[in-house]
Amino acid sequence: xxxxxxxxxxxxxxxxxxxxxxxxxxxxxxxxxxxxxxxxxxxxxxxxxxxxxxxxxxxxxxxxxxxxxxxxxxxxxxxxxxxxxxxxxxxxxxxxxxxxxxxxxxxxxxxxxxxxxxxxxxxxxxxxxxxxxxxxxxxxxxxxxxxxxxxxxxxxxxxxxxxxxxxxxxxxxxxxxxxxxxxxxxxxxxxxxxxxxxxxxxxxxxxxxxxxxxxxxxxxxxxxxxxxxxxxxxxxxxxxxxxxxxxxxxxxxxxxxxxxxxxxxxxxxxxxxxxxxxxxxxxxxxxxxxxxxxxxxxxxxxxxxxxxxxx
Amino acid sequence: xxxxxxxxxxxxxxxxxxxxxxxxxxxxxxxxxxxxxxxxxxxxxxxxxxxxxxxxxxxxxxxxxxxxxxxxxxxxxxxxxxxxxxxxxxxxxxxxxxxxxxxxxxxxxxxxxxxxxxxxxxxxxxxxxxxxxxxxxxxxxxxxxxxxxxxxxxxxxxxxxxxxxxxxxxxxxxxxxxxxxxxxxxxxxxxxxxxxxxxxxxxxxxxxxxxxxxxxxxxxxxxxxxxxxxxxxxxxxxxxxxxxxxxxxxxxxxxxxxxxxxxxxxxxxxxxxxxxxxxxxxxxxxxxxxxxxxxxxxxxxxxxxxxxxxxxxxxxxxxxxxxxxxxxxxxxxxxxxxxxxxxxxxxxxxxxxxxxxxxxxxxxxxxxxxxxxxxxxxxxxxxxxxxxxxxxxxxxxxxxxxxxxxxxxxxxxxxxxxxxxxxxxxxxxxxxxxxxxx
Numbered sequence: 001x002x003x004x005x006x007x008x009x010x011x012x013x014x015x016x017x018x019x020x021x022x023x024x025x026x027x028x029x030x031x032x033x034x035x036x037x038x039x040x041x042x043x044x045x046x047x048x049x050x051x052x053x054x055x056x057x058x059x060x061x062x063x064x065x066x067x068x069x070x071x072x073x074x075x076x077x078x079x080x081x082x083x084x085x086x087x088x089x090x091x092x093x094x095x096x097x098x099x100x101x102x103x104x105x106x107x108x109x110x111x112x113x114x115x116x117x118x119x120x121x122x123x124x125x126x127x128x129x130x131x132x133x134x135x136x137x138x139x140x141x142x143x144x145x146x147x148x149x150x151x152x153x154x155x156x157x158x159x160x161x162x163x164x165x166x167x168x169x170x171x172x173x174x175x176x177x178x179x180x181x182x183x184x185x186x187x188x189x190x191x192x193x194x195x196x197x198x199x200x201x202x203x204x205x206x207x208x209x210x211x212x213x214x215x216x217x218x219x220x221x222x223x224x225x226x227x228x229x230x231x232x233x234x235x236x237x238x239x240x241x242x243x244x245x246x247x248x249x250x251x252x253x254x255x256x257x258x259x260x261x262x263x264x265x266x267x268x269x270x271x272x273x274x275x276x277x278x279x280x281x282x283x284x285x286x287x288x289x290x291x292x293x294x295x296x297x298x299x300x301x302x303x304x305x306x307x308x309x310x311x
Numbered sequence: 312x313x314x315x316x317x318x319x320x321x322x323x324x325x326x327x328x329x330x331x332x333x334x335x336x337x338x339x340x341x342x343x344x345x346x347x348x349x350x351x352x353x354x355x356x357x358x359x360x361x362x363x364x365x366x367x368x369x370x371x372x373x374x375x376x377x378x379x380x381x382x383x384x385x386x387x388x389x390x391x392x393x394x395x396x397x398x399x400x401x402x403x404x405x406x407x408x409x410x411x412x413x414x415x416x417x418x419x420x421x422x423x424x425x426x427x428x429x430x431x432x433x434x435x436x437x438x439x440x441x442x443x444x445x446x447x448x449x450x451x452x453x454x455x456x457x458x459x460x461x462x463x464x465x466x467x468x469x470x471x472x473x474x475x476x477x478x479x480x481x482x483x484x485x486x487x488x489x490x491x492x493x494x495x496x497x498x499x500x501x502x503x504x505x506x507x508x509x510x511x512x513x514x515x516x517x518x519x520x521x522x523x524x525x526x527x528x529x530x531x532x533x534x535x536x537x538x539x540x541x542x543x544x545x546x547x548x549x550x551x552x553x554x555x556x557x558x559x560x561x562x563x564x565x566x567x568x569x570x571x572x573x574x575x576x577x578x579x580x581x582x583x584x585x586x587x588x589x590x591x592x593x594x595x596x597x598x599x600x601x602x603x604x605x606x607x608x609x610x611x612x613x614x615x616x617x618x619x620x621x622x623x624x625x626x627x628x629x630x631x632x633x634x635x636x637x638x639x640x641x642x643x644x645x646x647x648x649x650x651x652x653x654x655x656x657x658x659x660x661x662x663x664x665x666x667x668x669x670x671x672x673x674x675x676x677x678x679x680x681x682x683x684x685x686x687x688x689x690x691x692x693x694x695x696x697x698x699x700x701x702x703x704x705x706x707x708x709x710x711x712x713x714x715x716x717x718x719x720x721x722x723x724x725x726x727x728x729x730x731x732x733x734x735x736x737x738x739x740x741x742x743x744x745x746x747x748x749x
Contacts, residue, residue: 008540009615010326011408020617021576024554028630028671052605053574053617056567057559139399146398162396166739167422167654169429171576172668172730176737190410192401202325 012202015195019046019187020053021171022150026132026185027053027060029175033132033185036121037063037090039071039079039208040257042136045196046187047082048203061134062089066121068113069096070260073233078208093124110238112262122158125182132175132183140192141287150189151175154182193255193287197280201273213253213271219245224264225252255287327403328540333412333427333460335451336437341468344377344510345437346400346413349532352517355402397427407536417447421454421687421702422654425742428458429728432541435464435531440473440507444486449494450687456496457650457704457744459724462538463496463503466531470523471509477525480507494690500545506531547614549580549588550718550726551634552670557619572603572619573628578670578725580636582620583611590626591633591716592643597624631672633716633726641726643714646679646749650720651699651707655733655740659699667743669715669729676731679708699741706746720744 009017023046026033035050037043050059063083067076083090095113098104098120106113125133139145149165151173166174175183188196200207218225219241228241238260241247252265253276266285270276336342349355368377400411412427414420428434434455438448455463465487473479484505491503506515507526514520516531529537557572582588582599589596601621602609612618620634628634635641653659659678667676681695684705699705720727731741 007613008328009613011329012325012327014329014615017576017615017617021554024574024576024617025671028554054555054557055605056564056570057557057572060555140401146400147396165396167426167742168739169426169730169742170725170728171430172670172728174668174730174732174737174739176732178737190399190401192403192408194403195408198325 012195012199015188015191016049016052016199018171018190019049022173022185022187023050023053023134025151025173026134026175026183029173030132030177030183032128032130033061033134034064034091034128034130035059035061035134036066036136037079037083038065038136038257039075039082040136041196041200041207041211042138042188044082044205044207045191045199046134046136047086048199048205049187051086059086059088062091064091064093064124064133066117066124067092067094067096068117068259069094070113070232070238072208072210072257072260073231074210075208075257076233078206082206091124091128093120093127095120098123110261112259114259114262118158125158130182131177132185134185134187136188137184137186138191138193138196139189148186148189150186152184152186153177154184156180158182160184194277194280197273197277201277204273208257210254210257210265211276213251213269215249216252216265217247218250218252218265219247221245225250225267226264227252227260230260324406327406327408329408329410330433330535330538330540331410331412331431332433332435332535332538333414333424333431333455334435334437335414335424335455336435336468337415337417337447340437340439341510342413342437345435345466345468345508345516345531346411347377348510348513348516349411350400350402352513353402353404353532397423404532404536409535421450421704422652422742424451424454425458425652426654428455428460429742431458431460433462433464433535433538434460435466438465438467438483438487440467440469440479440483443483444490446688448487449490449690452491452496453494453685453687453690456494456501459720459744461501463501464531464534465503465505467505467507468510470507470514471512475507475509475514475522477507477523480505480526504528504534506534541615547579547723548639548718549582549586549634549636550578550670550723551575551582551620552578552672552726553628553630553632553634554671556629570621571625572621573634574617574619575634575671576617577612577614579614579723581611581613582636584609587637588620588622588634589637589640590628591635591640592714593627593632594640595624595626596637597622597626599623631670633670633672635716641716641718642748643716644748645711645714646708647711647715647717647743647745648682648706648708648747648749649729649743649745650685651705651731651744652742653699653701653703653705653740654742655738656701657733657736657740658701659741661698664734665740666732666734667709667711667715667729668732669717670726672713672715673732674711674713674715676709676711679710682706682708707743708749709743717745717748719746719748 095116104116104119149168177183217229219228228239230239231237253268254265270279334342398413402409414423414427436451467483508515514522553573553575555574559567584599586599600623602612603619661678664675683692684695718726727745729743730739733740
């Protein structure tokens, strides 16, 4: 007997179902996939989706973090804690090691390591022979991502060629690759920043504390709030204020979490998930516009980095 | 007055509905301006993005902000001034989330239109009020019909350039309906709605404006808000292609040693605990013992929900198999006729073997016969000569190495669709819609 569905899935349920479907397609089609996990909000959503996709079984892929060495300690701790709670294998590969090997050469000691993650990622892909990396990129984040596929093809050099992407129809994904090539799979492509926060709120997901309002030493640099005097795990203090800058303690939170040297917080008193959702609904600045200092160099800078193999 | 003026300060609900739609038209029809307007008037565009396009507009010597710049994508395209791929955009009204598939409208981009249409439940077809129904209007309408989009909104744009004339609107409406009749567009419950508008001035998109008091119908946004979401409109048989089999034997929990979960997405219909089911192609039957989402137990699963099914009996099921209801199973077939849109720059070669991916199943396939090609501009059937090039649409028969469990595309967009993969390059080279199982 066939019955008519009275009520289709709500938007969050639909997005969840789509993402689970994509994760299972990766598991079904790829021989050796990996889930990129930074401890950030988008990848925490993907972990919850993977639980819904594969429990009571184990994840059919390990987790991997490409660590720039310039990550907030709270986030790194949270990353390790979450992986341990889930009982899943976490691989960490660091840009620091690529620097030691000589495959990453910094122009200056305080240069942002964000773009160098690409090199370390490609080295790790080769080391483990991964044929697919699952990531938390969303199409609403940046113009260059609006045309990104859910299964995005990268050649042997990890390069993304916008003209050489496979058409993607219905929900029939093509994750096939030859040896050495790589697929990047984006299960939350169709989510917006608001969807992510709503999902975190609905699922009551834990988050690193720096997503919530807290007091932090900041300076005003190039028109943005810039975090200073940030301690690293090894005791080193980075982001020293420059001469002439006035350090003040401000109530801030992070909308996005990344490399300390290029991720800025926003002024905020939102200290609960529901306050963050409300703040996200009323903000007048995009997530990247407010927080990612490295995207502002040129209108097309994200596209440039993607072509070079950036996630 | 804006109906969503206060939208930005409401706490959004978790249970908004979702609509996926596409826009058909060329840059000249004001398509990018329409999308820009929808994003702008629903306050999706934030201040920094707006500042960026204001700067670009000034650089190009424009007086007003060019909203079409919002949907401008990649560097190469920006330099060429054209859009050459499908872009996805998002906005939300506080009651509904929207995913727009934005495809360019030129003839050489038929494949992009088909791609965008494949996930859409509504198509907006743009007509320039000064030009009326053109060849491209026919092409867009035919493709929307071919790919099975149930709701068509004909947006007669640039009304400001014809003095907001009701007579012009009615004339274009009549001429479109005449053409729709010819291609049988309203067949099988497909509906067509017309709305006059000016994307440039924002009339009848989100706000009504003051220029067309003669039009009493819904605005564009009201039409989008009222359109049914996919799958809520008609009863479809239960189809559950298996994506992955979960067997956590090694688990510490002894209760899980016999756990066999069949993981997949309900592509159509629904299923409840206790229902009798059949696994295909084996034809073995059992009963649904439990339905799970992660470790949570559900009583039923509905269309588009991703779940795990547990069956009462131990039957052998693997990825690529399909679970259906006992009395409404499709027959496994080894030959199909399908309308195919060729997507690749490399022409179809009847001598080669391709891979067909249908739901979660793959099989090798050989081209049997190309019955006819379609002229997308006139919708006429042409004699099939030689091969298929990029953007060609043709009716083709395939011989399959493995059986597929198919429905006609007309009856089921999920189990009637497939993609064609080139084994050598791994590229997706064709999109197929099944006309008949043989």
